[in-house]
Amino acid sequence: MVKRRLFYLFIALVIVAFAAGAQAWWExxxxxxxxxxxxxxxxxxxxxxxxxxxxxxxxAEEPEAAEDTYAENAEAAEPADGEESEKExxxxxxxxxxxxxEERPALxxxxxxxxxxxxxxxDKPAEEETPAEAAxxxxxxxxxxxxxxxxxxxxxxxxxxxxxxxQGIPLPELLKTNNLTENSSISPGMILSxxxxxxxxxxxxxxxxGELLDWWTEAQYLWPIGQNARIIDFETGQSFMVRxxxxxxxxxVEPLTAEDTRIMQQIWSGWSWRxxxxxxxxxxxxxxxxxxxxxHSIQTITNNNFNGHFCIHFQNSTRHKDNLQxxxxxxxxxxxxxxx
Numbered sequence: 001m002v003k004r005r006l007f008y009l010f011i012a013l014v015i016v017a018f019a020a021g022a023q024a025w026w027e028x029x030x031x032x033x034x035x036x037x038x039x040x041x042x043x044x045x046x047x048x049x050x051x052x053x054x055x056x057x058x059x060a061e062e063p064e065a066a067e068d069t070y071a072e073n074a075e076a077a078e079p080a081d082g083e084e085s086e087k088e089x090x091x092x093x094x095x096x097x098x099x100x101x102e103e104r105p106a107l108x109x110x111x112x113x114x115x116x117x118x119x120x121x122x123d124k125p126a127e128e129e130t131p132a133e134a135a136x137x138x139x140x141x142x143x144x145x146x147x148x149x150x151x152x153x154x155x156x157x158x159x160x161x162x163x164x165x166x167q168g169i170p171l172p173e174l175l176k177t178n179n180l181t182e183n184s185s186i187s188p189g190m191i192l193s194x195x196x197x198x199x200x201x202x203x204x205x206x207x208x209x210g211e212l213l214d215w216w217t218e219a220q221y222l223w224p225i226g227q228n229a230r231i232i233d234f235e236t237g238q239s240f241m242v243r244x245x246x247x248x249x250x251x252x253v254e255p256l257t258a259e260d261t262r263i264m265q266q267i268w269s270g271w272s273w274r275x276x277x278x279x280x281x282x283x284x285x286x287x288x289x290x291x292x293x294x295x296h297s298i299q300t301i302t303n304n305n306f307n308g309h310f311c312i313h314f315q316n317s318t319r320h321k322d323n324l325q326x327x328x329x330x331x332x333x334x335x336x337x338x339x340x
Contacts (some may be wrong), residue, residue, distance in 0.1 A: 005337075009282070045278060140233075145199060148198070153189060154189065159186075167194050168224025174192070211286060222285055223244055226244065228243045243252060243307055249319065250313045258304055277289075290328070297309060
């Protein structure tokens with residue numbers, strides 16, 4: 001009977017001891033479940049509030065100090081091993097919060113400075129120019145062509161053709177401006193309107209080259225019929241004088257004197273339809289052009305040893321026979337302008 005009671009007592013002690021151990025184990029597990037999420041949640045909030053601080057800390061100029069700081073924080077944030085008490089866990093959490101709060105202002109200022117200094121130079125916005133500086137650096141826009149008009153009083157003996165030649169404008173333009181036709185009659189005292197074209201000077205790649213000007217809207221007004229000009233061969237630099245005698249689609253010209261004819265014949269090595277790039281100098285302007293070296297058709301100058309006239313083309317000018325551009329002339333014009 002005594003042995004049975006001792007046996008039951010032993011069993012009861014074992015059960016009590018087991019229950020006490022189980023209770024102690026459950027209390028430990030419960031502590032970990034409560035405090036670890038709290039620590040993790042606070043650490044996450046601190047990290048989200050100072051994301052830029054953490055990023056800058058990792059890229060700081062003193063990596064060893066940053067690593068030490070993170071090591072200490074990591075050690076403080078790690079859960080306790082074995083039988084660490086609730087007090088140790090709480091102290092670790094408080095210490096981590098104090099360090100983060102102390103470092104936050106300094107690192108926040110540092111992050112702003114470093115983020116600005118680490119921005120690539122090409123990403124920085126250009127400094128704003130003052131209006132005066134912008135005006136100095138901005139390219140000057142090319143001047144535009146303009147047209148003004150003058151009155152002309154018809155005199156005795158005038159014809160529309162004579163007036164157009166004397167005034168240096170194409171006959172079709174004179175007729176259109178005054179609402180006339182080729183069959184219109186004029187009389188002395190009649191007032192006609194004469195267009196005057198202002199052609200701005202164009203830049204060239206260098207002193208050797210001529211201005212690249214359109215025949216129809218620019219060049220024909222700078223070199224009107226009846227005016228003299230100097231022709232400079234682009235390749236040899238030799239020059240001679242000519243006069244524009246005719247031509248609506250391009251310039252029909254004649255050498256002024258027998259000496260000018262001799263120089264021209266020397267440049268072409270005899271008379272030839274072969275075209276050459278030339279510069280036309282007139283009234284202080286140098287114009288890019290192309291010329292052939294063959295006397296043909298009508299003439300106005302009879303004592304220059306040149307039987308007829310020859311042709312000078314400009315940009316977009318055409319032949320008289322079919323009103324088409326000639327490729328070699330256009331290529332020569334570009335050469336004389338320094339565009340190829």
